[in-house]
Amino acid sequence: MKAFVIDLSVCNGCYCCQIACKDEHVANDWTPYAKPQPDTGQFWIGITELVRGQVPKVKVSYIPKMCHHCDDAPCIEQCRSDAIYKREDGLVIIDPEKCTGCKLCADTCPHNAIFFNEGLNIAQKCTGCAHLLDNDDEWEVPRCVDQCPTEALKFGEEEDLKDFIKDAELLNPEAKTKSRLYYLHLPKKFVAGTLYNPLEKEVIIGASCILKDNESSETFNVQTDNFGDFWFRGLKDNRSFTLTMEKDGIVKTIDNICTDKDLSLGDIPMEIRQKAPKPSGFKGAVSYP
Template structure:
């Protein structure tokens, strides 16, 4: 059979349309959301506000996180530090006994500027930890949460070294890297994180930066907030209100 150029082009375009339709149908069939699941990742961009002025160092967040996520003893996904800053601003005294899981003993140096700084994963938009993972086991979800795939992590520890905030640890039983998930299992069901739920003073607030009705927008407008280590350009999404310059 003799085939003209016109015939060839026409056949090719038909094939293209067919395969594209088939591929699209396959993709949709394979990724149909579970029935009843109304959560759309594209509609959210999670972060947190931490108000230093409200933190009382009770350690409720640390305990709640441990209980919610079965964090192994001696390891922490969130912890609280107590800063005591003398006139030598470069060398503050920083304590965090057992991650403050049982709060703090009273301050030993009264009359010195002191305050509490709760810490957790900063869920950076440009996170150094996800960039170094050799297998794609850690990633930023479409809703802005830095997560670890527990079945895919090799336990090479590159990400633990890459995190400038020291927020990752090596899980002693699972032999993988582990970290704060921003209670992804809770926030995707309309609940707040365990640490925010247990915070008695509202010093920690889970925020959705994509939700126009979230009070975060008013808060960020009315307060002078800072992220940790802004010079690292990590795009951190944990915003601290009234953070002292001595905090690292």
């Protein structure tokens, strides 16, 4: 059974997959796999740009989205004309010659991966480039996978991809459709900030920062870098945390940090008084007769 794996840690948002899909399907009739994709309005694989955090602590993630080729595909169940079927290799296809344009599949898909072609009055979506896989011995992967310059997109037998799949997640697991589209390194919440000394007007380097999950008591430890910055990544959604920062015996605490969104705490002051340097040549107490 075929599967897709997308590694978001190396996806740089180049849009090559989206462009390759357009190049393969716009103005090309691949019946019985698919009729031509419209010039605009449909992206059988499309890039979603996710901007997280607040200036200056901001992260951008690029998430390619497409048909999940589900094992329990609700679109198949809802299709009244038997136009949607699942192949033995796992790819889900909408037969354009059988589709009656009832739109039930598009309305039913929990992944929003089915589009409606008003001009042709048919539903359309990613085919996994089945027309290439079936009819051209040189093609072993869809066009989007072939054109990915960072190899963020992978396609193949599920058994061959098992080393990737074991660490992967589903984009929409609550749909319970047994998706065959797996993601590595989906964005998780982060908490970040900058620690500085207002007395010295300098950032604080090497401060210990401990973030404690108030529910599970799990702790995360980092140190401020050469810019005074700290980052806690990979945090769970909608959890309450307590942040404790310490440097040279001075402690500062911030309570009730909630990861309902990615959070930049901004510039955090912590007053640390520098020890006065000893006078030059000072060697300790001097005794006089």
